[in-house]
Amino acid sequence: MSRPVDLVNDIGEVLLTEEQIAARVAELGRKISADYAGRNLTLVSVLKGSLPFMADLMRQIALPLRIDLMEVSSYGGTATESSGLVRIIKDLSASISGEDVLLVEDIIDTGLTLNYLVRYLRGKNPASLKICTLLDKPARRLVEIPVDYQGFEIPDQFVVGYGLDYSERYRNLRFVGVLRPEVYSGPD
Amino acid sequence: MEQRDLREDQATVARVRPAFAHHSEAELARILDFYQVRWQYEPDAFPIGWSLDGDVVESFSPDFFLPDLDLYVELTTLKQTLVRKKNRKLRRLRELYPDVRIKLFYARDFRMLLLKFGRLGLLGELSGTTGQATPPREPVVAGSALPSDAVVVADDGEADAEAGHAGRGRRRGRRRRSASRAAAAVGIDPASPVTPMPA
Structure with missing residues (x-):
């Protein structure tokens, strides 16, 4: 990224404010708390984008839960050309066998990564596996996977902030915003 | 078991490539391979x-x-502005074969996909042609067997191959039903493929 990052002016529109996100996360937390009462809940977060969502969501769930983190390689990453296949960069640190697992995602668009993760996690024999995403971009869906808990359905725009990045930047924005096209297109 | 299957998938994704009509198709094939989604080309x-x-x-x-x-x-x-013909064909396909699930990726969709994956170097190459129209083929009846040049990228072994055949059989059956419905909808006898189409 040769263009200098400008956390203010690179954002064309604030799609979701900090307050909107917080309110929705609290709602999700209440619903998850009710749905999983009396069960052994493990939240599995997918690095790196879902970190802020995971951190906020877990504190809105009034249950004794466990958390774990995973990271998978992304297409187009540095390792892509050599391996050519998605791989687990960071695996779960504990067994989820018999646990009720809630996979926490920042955004679902094509569903390709999620499809891989669901297949992988199902192989670890959890008692149940459900999906929670902050953002859902159904217009881009290639692999249809039922989403159990959805924060917001968003239009087909390139969004950053609250964990979501462009070229590893903008993750620390407290809101979700639409990146100006000229940021990734370059000047015409 | 699932993990073993995943590893087997990783080991058996073939590297054979058909002659893609456009490099964007080759790129999508690489993306699907990466995420271990099996595909067939045309x-x-x-x-x-x-x-x-x-x-x-x-x-x-x-x-x-x-x-x-x-x-x-x-x-x-x-x-x-140039996709009108493609949209018309897609509409027609959906009318005639309502059971067929199809997703159209426009240039913008694919551009955003490349952007998501940081494949910015390819963005400038998304020109495309007016082609990709299908030349006459034999057989042309929906539900026919896969053409001999169809490429199955991932071969999951004999057991899965059997499952694949069963799946293909179900798919063929579905397409035959779709073709029959399509034929009925436009006034031809599915058993008689030479029945003239109404104008």
Whole structure:
């Protein structure tokens, strides 16, 4: 990224404010708390984008839960050309066998990564596996996977902030915003 | 078991490549390979236009079929203003074969996909052509067997191959039903492929 990052002016529109996100996360937390009462809940977060969502969501769930983190390689990453296949960069640190697992995602668009993760996690024999995403971009869906808990359905725009990045930047924005096209297109 | 299957998938994703009509298709194939989604390249041609003599004069052959998802994917990198013909063919396909699930990726969709994956170097190459129209093929009846040049990228072994055949059989059956419905909808006898189409 040769263009200098400008956390203010690179954002064309604030799609979701900090307050909107917080309110929705609290709602999700209440619903998850009710749905999983009396069960052994493990939240599995997918690095790196879902970190802020995971951190906020877990504190809105009034249950004794466990958390774990995973990271998978992304297409187009540095390792892509050599391996050519998605791989687990960071695996779960504990067994989820018999646990009720809630996979926490920042955004679902094509569903390709999620499809891989669901297949992988199902192989670890959890008692149940459900999906929670902050953002859902159904217009881009290639692999249809039922989403159990959805924060917001968003239009087909390139969004950053609250964990979501462009070229590893903008993750620390407290809101979700639409990146100006000229940021990734370059000047015409 | 699932993990072992995943490893087997990783080990058996073939590297054979068909002759893609456009490099955007090759890129999508690489993306699907990366995420271990099995695909076939242009395995089926769906008749969408007939002459008065009942001959197929126009077909639509979606770029990819994803067997595990029972989904066709058509990729167009044409500019939005130039996709009218493609949209018309897609509409026709959906009218005639309502059970066929197809996803159209426009240039913008694919551009955003490349952006998501940081493949910015390819963005400038998304020009496309007005092509990708299907030349006459034999057989042209929907539900026919996969053409011999169809490429199945992932071969999951004999057991899965049997499952694949069963799946393909179900798919063929579904397409035959779709073809029959399509034929009935436009006034031809499915058993008689030479029945003239109404104008």
